[in-house]
Every structure is written in C-alpha cells, then in structure tokens.
Amino acid sequence: MKHHTENERQPRGAKTEHKAQKENTHKGRMDDRAELKPGARDGITRSVFSTHSPELLYCSSWDKDVRVYDTEKSTLRGHATVGSPVLDIAVDKGTLSVFCGCLDGSVVEIDGAAMEERTIGKHLGGVKGVAQVESRVFATGGWDKKFCLWDARAQSAQSVFDLPKKVYSIDAACEMVVVGMAERAVYLFDVRRLDRPYQKRESSLRSQTRSVRLFHDAGGFVTSSIDGRVSVDYIDDAQTPRCYAFKCHWETITQNSERVALVHPVHALCLDAAGQLATGGGDGKVYLWNIHTKKRVSEFMRYPSSISSLCFSGDSSRLAVASSYCFEEGEKEHGPDQVYIQQIHK
Template structure:
C-alpha cells in the first residue's frame, strides 16, 4: 500500500486474468511492477505505470499465491502442488520442488534469504533461492490457510483457527502456539512493518490485531473489530475479509472483502480512515444466475497521505 498526492488517479489494468484473482504483490520497495496469480493457471507481471502486461507464465492448475524474490525473480505455487521460480530477464521457469497437496501460501524473507511455502498437506517448507532447492520441511497442526513474515519470524495460520509463530533462524521448535481470537476460519494474516504485531482476518467479516510479545502487559493491547458488513433493511450481510496490506511507513493497513470494497484502518486510534473500490476484484454476486459472474479486474488507485496517515 503506497500513497500519492493525487487521489483522483484511478484506473483498471489491461489484460486482466480470466478467472478469480488469488494474489497481488508489488515488487519490493516499488509500486512500479505488480505480480498477479490467478485461478486461470497464470502468473502475470504488470507494469503499472504504463498499464501493460510485461510477461506471463503458467502452471498446469490454478495458482493460489506468488511473491517476488528480487526485482527479476518470482515464485509461485498452487493446485499442481509445485513451487515454480521464474527468471524475468531470461524468460525461463524452473520447478523448484513440491508438496503432497496444494500450495496455499508463498512468501520470501529477506532477513534470512529464504522462500517459504505453506500447504494443505499441513507442512511449511523452506527453499534456498540461491540454488534453488529445499532446505527443510516442518509439520503444522493442520492445513495451512495463511502465512506472514515479520523480520525473521514466520506466522502461520492453519485450519481449526490455530496460529503458530516460528523463528526462521531456528526452526527446531515452535516459538509460540496460539488460537485465533476470531470464532471462524482464518482467511489472511499480515505482519505490521514495525514487526511488533500482526493482523488476522476471518471469513466472518472480522479482523483481529495481535501482538507478538507474549508478555501479559503487551497482550492487553490486542483487540478485534467487525468490518465488511452491509445492512440491507433489517438483514446484515457479512463478508469474508480476503486480503490485508500495510502502508510501509505509517503502519496503517487496508482490508479487502468479498463485498468488493477496500477499507483503510488506523490501528493506533482504532478507526477507519476511508473506504474505496477493490484493487483486485473477483466477485460472484449471490443474485446472479449460476454460471454467470462479474469480470475479474485489477484497479490501481494512487492514495493520498490523508487516506493513509494516522490521525
């Protein structure tokens, strides 16, 4: 999540995916290149400034997540159970390794220089990007649904609302075992840039702010709140919170829900800063005829400081 002095500049990217968008990731330290994975089996690299599709590669099955390793290499995984690395300069792809079931999460930790995958086979695997090759497999209590890197810490959310905190420099034991404060299935986890906390969302229109320090004094600061809910007459529609993204300077964050909206939150003053259209939208309307769906789109909007800075 970045910002700009011009908040009126909003547009959609050309040549979007043709099926549900599973992940959107900006290049590290840049808002110029955007990596997008999709259920149409494709991983696409967009030049946001020129609104062009730079390149695309594919898996044999839907892709559930992707990440940048550096400016010229990406990693991706999905329902073909394989982790792929793509070299943008050479326009070549490599199969790095595999899991026993679908790969739900792919991330990179620059502090330890390791690529991490989380799978529905209930394992997390580490991969050395220099070779590239696998360096270890670590059992989780259940299927991996969400994952986030915080410095040299790895936060893993699994089925049955379990949350584990690992030290990527010493994976010999689990540093912390927790249970989500939210009553329903974990959908997404993202870490604060200040490395002190993380945000966890669920399928039931709710978000929790959790702190990594286990001391009772710090744990008193954690809280949860409702969001992405729409009231229609006396009926309240509750939507999953599918995505979370942080502003790297302000530590404010955005949430994207199945209601098609993005909300931006000030976690320190516990209030919403603004609401806007989704930056990547794959929505099936409940009122639509079976087999029909809205087109998949990626919206680019330059956010102003007023929309992202804590007040």
C-alpha cells in the same frame, strides 16, 4: 456471506472487540483508480508490487498464469504460464524472480526478466501460502500440513515442519513467519531456529481464518475471518492488553421488515510500515484503517466483484486491488477478474 439480526448476540473473544471510529473518513473517487489490462481469464489469487522495480506489479491466477504489469503505463509487460493454477506468489526482494505456490503442490521460480520458469520442489498438496524471508530465501505452507523453508539456489526444502492443520495463509517479516491454518490455529516461526514454533496460538476470531499479515517490524500480526472481523495481535505477551478485534465489511439491510446485518468475508489484508491496514471483502469494498489509533481513515467506491488481494506500493501512495469473485455465494454471474491501481490521498 451471513445474516445476523441486530439483536443477535455475537460471540465474544478474550480480547476487546473494538468499534472502529470513522471520523474524517476519506472517500475515494472512481477517477482515482486505473484498470490494468488485459485481466486474468480466471480468479486472481495474489497481486504483489516488486521492490526491485517499484513500477512492476506481479499477479497470479487460477488460469495458470503469472502476469507482470507496468503500473506507470498501465500495460502488460509479460506473462509466464506454469502447469497448474497458482495459489500464491512472493516477489524476490533482490531480483525480478517470482516464487509460486501451485494447486498441484509445485513450488516454482519464474525469472521475471525472461519470464521463464523452473520447478524448485513440491508439496504433497496445494501450496496456499508463499512468503519472502530474505533474498533467494522464502517460505511456503500447504494443504499437506507442511511448512517449508526454501533456498532458491537448492532443489529441495532446507527445512520442513509438520503442522496440525492445513495452511490458509502465511506472511513473513524480520525473520519471523506467521502461519494461519484451518480450525483457527496460528503458528509463529523464527526462521533462525526451526526446531519448533516460536509461538502456538489460537485465533481469537470465532470463524475460519482467511488471511494473516505481520507488522513490518514483526511486533504483531493481523488476522481476518469469513465472519467480517479482523483482529490485531501483539507477539510480546506484555503487549496483550493492546490486542483488539473489530467488525468490518458489514452492511445493514432490511429483510422481511427486519433490519439485519449482511456479513461479508474479509478475504484480503495488507499493511504498510506506518501501520496503515487495508481490508478487502466479499462486498467489493476496500477500507483503510490506522491500527494504532483504531480509526477507519479511507473507504473507496465499490469494485465490480469480491476483493481477493491487496498490496501497497513501496511508498504507500498506491494500492493494487484485485477484484475477483471468491465464490462466497457459489456459482453465479460475476464481474471480470481484474486488477486496479487505486491512488491513496493522504
């Protein structure tokens, strides 16, 4: 969390920093959300809806568990415990399998029906990003500065690429993978040709990357930072004039008789096929934006703690929200690590 005075000059990137409009913003109510119980015993790292069984939601956490909830009944369907905290997961599109990236570097598959686990391979450092490429094929990125492509039917990585920095976040769509790294490095890979990155970029945001997410058609990607900003970038160079960035998860407070901006990190992003973007921050707030019109369309009542993960349901009528303290302010008392299902009204 950072403080800026109102008159402080903000860093300027190569793209336009857009002030998102807020007309006709819908405000969600507390009764629009359902809490999934029991919650995690430690920080929640990811929540992902299943495309195979749309009512199922998979959640990973630092307590070494992967839980699966029935969101229609708001009940716990089952859980599996692995040998290390789970930093990220991806749910297989064609089966109930879950691919996990763990703190000890393990890459694990969990059979979502039997909730049994097996180790597929290993990084030399924590696996911070996991993304589904196609059924039984997924990508991982780690703190060992490796990008790997895996086929779950094999016991080793099919491709390994050395990266310049450790990985903070990855995402995949339409055979494209985006990798967000330390020191604002961003690589794009075409999985059909992994001899070199498709593109090498530097984030236009001036602070550390927290999350990256691809458009569903892989035409562009969204990046968030610890400094309360989000950028929208297009992959085709001809679309560069359409790129922009905007501030979000900023609050104005009075401190020592001076109005200052309280800036929260944007920990979580998710996109749907229509271009609706959800952002979640260290302020416990969740906002919905239209990336095409550059407008904020919804905001929801504050959650008990930081927002660590977001995921739209397949029809975008619901949003899985992980409220779980992300230690922006160090050790302190905080709310429970809990997942909610937020209803979205069109």
